Amino acid sequence: MNTLEQLKTMTTVVADTGDFESIAEYQPQDATTNPSLLFKAAQLPHYRELAVDAATFGKARGGDDPQARSRWTMDRLAVNFGKQILEIVPGRVSTEIDARLSFDTEATILRAQGLAELYRQVGIDPAARVLFKVASTWEGIRAAERLEAQGLHCNLTLLFSFAQAVACAEAGVTLISPFVGRILDWYKAANKVDGYPAEADPGVLSVTKIFNYYKRHGYRTVVMGASFRNLDEILQLAGCDYLTIAPQLLGELAARHGDLPRKLDADQARSMDIPKVSYDERAFRWAMNEDAMATEKLAEGIRLFAADTRKLEQFVETI
Template sequence: MSKLAQLKSMTTVVADTGDFASILDYQPQDATTNPSLLYKAAQMPPYRELVEDAVLFGMNRGGEDSLARARWTMDKLAVNFGVEILKIVPGRVSTEIDARLSFDSDATLRRAEELVKLYQEAGIDPTERVLFKIASTWEGIRAAQALERRGIHCNLTLLFGFAQAVACADAGVTLISPFVGRILDWYKKAENVAGYPSDEDPGVRSVTRIYNYYKRHDYQTVVMGASFRTLEEILELAGCDYLTIAPALLGELASAEGDLPRKLDPEKALAMDIPRVSLDEASFRWDLNEEAMATEKLAEGIRLFAADTRKLEQFAHEVCQHS
């Protein structure tokens, strides 16, 4: 039995891509997208029709307002890809809310409501089949808390620090995405090392800590490790609730043989002596500030997603010009 098949027996495997062909190859339960993935996928000839449809939709909804046209185009494009992905996966797709709204709870709520309507217009029940991805800022977590109370489920992304994980669980969000590989990147640069033994990988240790804390205190929030750099990182997190994995690493898992032991176990976590943590806004901001890696990677991640959103907007504009 391949290691991918063994992993699926203990962890929900999610495809981290916007490329439908890659999703078909590995039959994951769910799929995730983000501006970077959509930017890559939108440039592929097979998906040109989805881009052109979004551009036309944006022109009709936005009218003469260029900013409104761009916003509606981006939202429709995200939904177009989401709808197509949902024809392939049996579970849910994660759709990103504009990272430029990461520090505005009210604007995040409004954008989520617009996306909900677009999915409904496309015949998809977003409360059953969509997770809305929001950056794990204080403002993003508050927006997610409000959405969850309305039955709209969220995936809190760009999560690097323990304080973010605690606040997300206390807010009752459906799922969090700790970024394993980006945590590793930071520590390799900060400590000037080529790498770490797989069980000492800082990203792996971060997700393990969060997983054990959640299980020990009976939080229902799902832990989904994300942003993997190596096969070994994935294997060290076997047993995690969910893992979202890029197609290249899914391929490695599918071709790898040998036993895959479970590393994360809820029963073992229940027996651990892990004190419960309580955070208000001030203590959240302080704890995040004290963790340089989390502070820097959160800010960088928001900038990168915003930059790729702008690239996607420019690409859509060029498609419009040539249509």
């Protein structure tokens, strides 16, 4: 077996793309999208039909209100891509909630409920086949907690700290996405180094710590490493619950051969001496304040996703 095939025996592989052809080629279990990926995909000629349909839908639903038109257009576009992806993958698709709602619990819940209804209208059961991606702010975690109670499952994204991971698990969210590569980016810049050995990569160490903590204390929240910068980060996390991987790196894994050892092991983690901790809102906010990397990368990630959402809105308006 090649390395990708070996990885699939111990980790659920998820495609990090909006490109249907890449998803079909590498046959992942699930797929994730975000505004950046949808913006790239929507500009491709063979996906134009999905954007045209979304723009038409938005005009019909939003009427004379430009904000309503934009919202319905963006939600329909996300569902259009999600529906097409679900015709390829056997599992779930992650659909992003507008990053501009990251500090508004009620608005996040309403947006997820609206997307869920749109999925139902195109014949997809959102409870079974969709994860709603929400930024791992305190407000986002609270929104996810309530959505999970309603049977709408969540992927908590832009996760950079142990405090975020613990709060998500305590809230009962379905899945978290620690951003491995962006953690590495911060530490390289902060420490003025070109890189780290794979086993000392700060992003890898963060996910390993979270994985072991979850398994030791019996949390059912799935750990899905995300945002990889190189192949070594992926290889060091073999055995993690899920890994979401961009097509280029999926191709590198498929072309690689040789034994792939398991690095993360749930059975071993269950016997580790890891104390249990908990975060209320004040403790959470203080932990984030004390973690410059997590604070800066969370804020940056929200800004970048919001910027790409605006770009996507402007692009669709021209159709």
